[in-house]
Amino acid sequence: MRGPTTVEPVPGRTDELIINMGPQHPATHGVLKVVIGVEGERITRAVPHIGFLHRNHEKIEEARTYPQIITYTDRMDYVSGLQNELPFILAVEDLLGVEVPPRAKLIRTIFFELFRIASHLVWLGTGMLDLGAITPFLYTFRDREMILEITEKTAGARMLPNYFTFGGVRRDVHPDFFKDVAHFLDFFETRLPDYYALVLDSPVFQARAVGVGVLSRERAIARGASGPVIRASGVAYDVRKAEPYDAYPELEFEVPTRPEGDVFARFWVRFKEMEESVKIIRQALEKTPKTGPYKGKVPPRVKPKPGARYRAVEISRGHLGTYVVSDGSERPLRVKHRSPSFANLQLIPDLFVGARFADAIAILSSLDPVFGEVDR
Amino acid sequence: MSRMPLPADRLVQPRLVGYDPTHPRPWLERIAYTLFFSALWVMVILAYGAVPALFRHYGWLSTTAGFLIYAAVEAVLAFLLAAVVALILIVVLRKYLGKVQERVGPMHYGPAGVFQTVFDALKLLGKEDFAPKRVDWLIFRLAPAIVFVSAFLLMVALPVAGGWVMADLNVGLLYIVAVSTLGAYGVVLGGLSQGNKWGLLGGFRAGAQLVSYEVPLALALLSVGVYSGSLRLSDVVEHQYGLWHVVPLFLSFLVYLVASIAELKATPFDLPEAESELVAGYNTEYSGMSFAFFFLAEFVELFLLPGFMVVLFFGGWHGPLFGLEPGSFAAGVLQSLYFLVKVAVWVWIFLWIRATLPRFRDDQLMDLAWKGLLPLALVGLLVAAFLRMFLEVL
Amino acid sequence: MNGLRFRKTAEFDEEVYAVHPEDYRPLLEALKAEGYDYPRSLSGVDMGYGLRVVVHLYGIESGRKATVYTDLPYDAPELESVTDLWPGLEWFEREAYDLFGIRFKGHPDLRRILLEEDWTIHPLLKRYDTGGYPLPDWQPAPWPEPAPWEEPEAAGEGGEA
Known part of the structure; x- marks a missing residue:
């Protein structure tokens, strides 16, 4: 039952070693399995296998009503849990024709960007752990804890809060929310120089990252890469700019890009994104009224009119799209999640072959896959 | 916080x-x-x-x-x-x-x-000391012993105070090179005998790394020998009265510092056991006490390599004696304290490096050894020889 | 795009093309030439009367969005692959094959991707319940009249929105 590109030993060839990297390998960020052939330390072939975390969300979601589905979408990219709810909600809002009050949009945007910082912090910690540095991992997880506590205060849960809903958010923010977020931003800005010193400015890191795993602009577009991966290849494709949603049209921010397309560029882009997120949250905090409506008028039974809608948002890993097909009943006919890590992982054969084994680890951590999302 | x-x-x-x-x-x-x-x-x-x-x-x-x-x-x-x-x-x-x-x-x-x-x-x-079915049993069992014994034997030549050394060898510097190289055998054989591909890769990496870094390490030791005019470690320490070797032999000291971190297989150079790349590298299949011996050896070396660094470059046991007669037992006690404090400072610096840096890649590691450290060590040797000639002319 | 059987409408902010399965690939080739260079997604949908393949495209330079869909009968779910136009759709086509059994002719490596190779069913079909068991009294709905790519009055060529 093996397909044509599964890695088999070449008869008579003794200098190539076939290794199963994963699904229990410590650096595969969960359950990726890559069958690689190595010649010494150089990778000759690489075939990724996914699906070890497959739950078939999409089938389960067909059997649930619309409000019930929101909580399943959280479980895709569990590192940036809250962000996953948004494309589904936007698509259903479009089908319902619901108006979202501006304050709710701003609150959503603040949470969206907070989770981007949280997710990039997890990426930074685990990515540096893959490169052999233990300490950033502990630092970043401590910072992320503050974001999770802010979320817990308002939404009641930490990682998978199920907070957004059709027409706005589920409940108003905690009275401390604005103070807490401002405090976190001040604190986080004092920590960023440390991360620059430990990671981007470290000569050992630069030796590992510069010129490694180069992805060309054309290949990135053709492979459907998104998020920091495509922006590190010089394409300023950001869904927040390309098809703005929520409060993004009113906020000013830049899309950091870098033309090199190597591991260093991907790290650099994510660092700059964290800085941009801080800027966005600061603007949004200023614009958000302290009190006001947090949810628009939504019919008590969510029954969108028949039709289909594809909405995309820019989550931490890139372009997350949700395609909702409604047949007019309480349950969707089909919900398709287009996850960024799924598309980005297609780059593995492109980037791995010809790299050294240690580079493969760096490349994988720069792609930053989350397997809840890849396997859904 | x-x-x-x-x-x-x-x-x-x-x-x-x-x-x-x-x-x-x-x-x-x-x-x-x-x-x-x-x-x-x-x-x-x-x-x-x-x-x-x-x-x-x-x-x-x-x-x-x-x-x-x-x-x-x-x-x-x-x-x-x-x-x-x-x-x-x-x-x-x-x-x-x-x-x-x-x-x-x-x-x-x-x-x-x-x-x-x-x-x-x-x-x-x-824990059960488990050996998988496909291992080469004899070598698999021997490897941790070789690794530990090679670290343990180094202890014999360590002079901790004036006259306090288990064996005051007249070829002490050569003994260090010879015995510490022995440890490479244990790591390589342990990696190769366990029938595991990660272990195999780890063993290869360890072999390449340890053998490469032995060369600059030996050259750094040699320059100390040349400068002090003796291979006996206690003579080397005595030679440092007035001026510690770290000042005239600064290049050799740098080479020794980097090469000894590489010999320790500690963080910027921990490729043989890089847990994010090779699962656990050369000790993937070891469990129980066999694993403990690898671990033990690593930490004994973490004490001994800074120890020899102090002996060779930082004046060993030298320090103010407050009127105690050198060679007496009380003076020895005080000198061993000085020695241990210096070693503790260097162990701390080694741990600091371990906590800070990410890991090199294997080819960069080799580049550093052969293109960076080796020329530097040769220059250091040259400097030592010139200084020695200069001193003798005086 | 002349001579192709498709119908073009505008929904929300994107152009939606309903296309006859035989003209699926020629239409996508034409769209690729028009500048839709970024593949957003490819989904299979079980419509109850047949299978639908939906391709979402985006032009990086133009910022335009397009959706192309085509309906296939249950008994012959075959379609031409477009992975050579957008290599990024390779895994999406494998996923559609895995979950719906849609076979893409010309795909370089059409294996199951999320499920094991020896899995026997395609779980997202409406014939199966969430546990993966066949529903005993499930019957496909009748094919809609007219077919989605035909205008109600006459088979159109590039009809207006």
Whole structure:
């Protein structure tokens, strides 16, 4: 039952070693399995296998009503849990024709960007752990804890809060929310120089990252890469700019890009994104009224009119799209999640072959896959 | 760092000695560190000073039986010292990494977690020492022994105070090179014999790395020998009265520093056991006490390589004696304290490097050894030779 | 795009093309030439009467969005692959094959991707319940009249929105 590109030993060839990297390998960020052939330390072939975390969300979601589905979408990219709810909600809002009050949009945007910082912090910690540095991992997880506590205060849960809903958010923010977020931003800005010193400015890191795993602009577009991966290849494709949603049209921010397309560029882009997120949250905090409506008028039974809608948002890993097909009943006919890590992982054969084994680890951590999302 | 208040239901159950996370006791850790250091000091005095002095005082060394008993006692003491060093360094490493990483480190077993390693060792002792079916049994079992013995044998040549050395070899520098290279065999054979592809890769990496870094290391030692005019380690230390070797032989010192971190297989150079790349590298299939011996050897080396660095470049046991007669027992005790303090500072720096840096790639590692360190070591040797000529002309 | 059987409408902010399965690939080739260079997604949908393949495209330079869909009968779910136009759709086509059994002719490596190779069913079909068991009294709905790519009055060529 093996397909044509599964890695088999070449008869008579003794200098190539076939290794199963994963699904229990410590650096595969969960359950990726890559069958690689190595010649010494150089990778000759690489075939990724996914699906070890497959739950078939999409089938389960067909059997649930619309409000019930929101909580399943959280479980895709569990590192940036809250962000996953948004494309589904936007698509259903479009089908319902619901108006979202501006304050709710701003609150959503603040949470969206907070989770981007949280997710990039997890990426930074685990990515540096893959490169052999233990300490950033502990630092970043401590910072992320503050974001999770802010979320817990308002939404009641930490990682998978199920907070957004059709027409706005589920409940108003905690009275401390604005103070807490401002405090976190001040604190986080004092920590960023440390991360620059430990990671981007470290000569050992630069030796590992510069010129490694180069992805060309054309290949990135053709492979459907998104998020920091495509922006590190010089394409300023950001869904927040390309098809703005929520409060993004009113906020000013830049899309950091870098033309090199190597591991260093991907790290650099994510660092700059964290800085941009801080800027966005600061603007949004200023614009958000302290009190006001947090949810628009939504019919008590969510029954969108028949039709289909594809909405995309820019989550931490890139372009997350949700395609909702409604047949007019309480349950969707089909919900398709287009996850960024799924598309980005297609780059593995492109980037791995010809790299050294240690580079493969760096490349994988720069792609930053989350397997809840890849396997859904 | 601001301390996060813990809700009552998340309180950790105290073990052995009550630990209350809401009341941190930093003084307890300071006492623990002091006790660790004192224990190490006492062990060093016993192994290097007191027991040889006792045997010499009663003249037991002249008889064959007396010498054999002396050798046996010294071997046991050296082993105990190695065990104490490893036990202490492991918990110090974990505590220190905890400090760097804004957490508390081990804290449940004993006051401030000081007995953590004891319990770790007991756990490893209680585990089945499992050998997979496809291993080459003899080599698989021999490899941890080779690794540990090569680290352990280095202890013999370490001069901790004036006249305090187990064997004052007249080829001490060569002995260091020879014995520490032996450890590479253990690592490579251990990696190759276990029938595991990660172990195989780890063994290859270890072989390449250890052999490559032996060369600049040996050249750095050689330049010390050339400059001081003797291969005997106690002569090298005596030669540093007035000026420590780190000043004239700064290049060789740098080479020794980098090469010894590489020999330790510590963080910027921990490729043979890079856990994110090779799962566990050369000790993937080892468990129980076999694994513990690899671990033990690593931490004994973490003590010995800074130890030799202090001997070769930082004046060994030199320090103010406050009127004590050099060569007396009291002077030896004080000198061994100076030596241990210097070693502790260097161990701390090694741990600091380990906590900070990411890992090199294998080809960069080789580049650094052959294109960076080797020329530097040769220049260092040249400098040492010129300085020696210059001194002799004077 | 002349001579192709498709119907073009505008929904929300994107152009939606309903296309006859035989003209699926020629239409996508034409769209690729128009500048839709970024593949957003490819989904299979079980419509109850047949299977639908939906391709979402985006032009990086133009910022335009397009959706192309085509309906296939249950008994012959075959379609031409477009992975050579957008290599990024390779895994999406494998996923559609895995979950719906849609076979893409010309795909370089059409294996199951999320499920094991020896899995026997295609779980997202409406014939199966969430446990993966066949529903005993499930019957496909009748094919809609007219077919989605035909205008109600006459088979159109590039009809207006």
